[in-house]
Amino acid sequence: MKLIEKQHLFVRLLPKLLDFAVNLAEKNGWFVTEGDAFRDPRVHGEYGVKQSYSGANSNHKLRLAIDINLISDGVLLGAEAHEELGKFWKKLHPLCEWGGEPGRNDANHYSLNHNDSW
Ligand SMILES: [Zn+2]
Numbered sequence: 771m772k773l774i775e776k777q778h779l780f781v782r783l784l785p786k787l788l789d790f791a792v793n794l795a796e797k798n799g800w801f802v803t804e805g806d807a808f809r810d811p812r813v814h815g816e817y818g819v820k821q822s823y824s825g826a827n828s829n830h831k832l833r834l835a836i837d838i839n840l841i842s843d844g845v846l847l848g849a850e851a852h853e854e855l856g857k858f859w860k861k862l863h864p865l866c867e868w869g870g871e872p873g874r875n876d877a878n879h880y881s882l883n884h885n886d887s888w
Contacts, residue, residue, distance in 0.1 A: 771865075773832060773884070776832075776834055776865065776882050776884060777832070777833045777834060779863065779865070779882065780833065780834050780835075780881075780882050783859075783862050783863060783866070783882075784836065786862060787836075787838070787855070787858070787859055787862070787880055788802075788838075790855060790858050790859075791838050791840070791855055794840075794854055794855055795840055795841075798842070798851075799842070800840050800841055800842045800847065800851070801840075801841045801842075802838060802839065802840055802841070803838075803839045803841060804836070804837075804838065804839070805836070805837030805838060805839050805878060806824075806830055806835075806836070806837045807830065807833075807835070807836045807837075808830060808831075808833050809822075809824050809828060809830040809831050811831060814828070814830075814831060815831075816831075817831045817832060829881040829882065829884055830881075832884055834881050834882045834884055835879060835880065835881035835882070836879075836880055836881075837878045837879050837880075838852075838855070838878050838880060839878055840852060840855075840878070846878075848877060849870045849877035851877075852868075852870050852877040852878060853870065855880075856868035856869075856870045856871070856877070856880075859880050863882075865882045865883045866880070866881075866882060866883075867880075867881050867882065867883050868880060869881070
């Protein structure tokens with residue numbers, strides 16, 4: 771799949787993710803806010819280059835990722851709060867990846883897999 775096709779797919783899936791996140795937050799008395807989405811290469815470096823806090827090969831630079839913040843009483847919630855949302859996201863499409871999966875430590879990160887096959 772070409773990058774542009776993945777970017778289109780990500781935008782197609784994003785409203786579903788956000789809707790689920792808002793409903794999850796409201797059900798639990800939390801707030802949801804947007805974190806980083808696209809990371810501009812002028813600030814974060816081109817894909818493959820580390821220039822900021824962003825990883826060199828971050829999917830944010832490819833318009834294939836968003837960070838979603840779940841907040842309760844002014845506190846940013848951790849992986850446990852994201853579990854249901856992460857499972858929902860992973861079921862939407864085989865390319866969907868969640869930063870809260872075992873071995874990762876980025877629970878508010880939702881992205882599409884990109885393996886340089888484009
Ligand atoms: Zn992220």
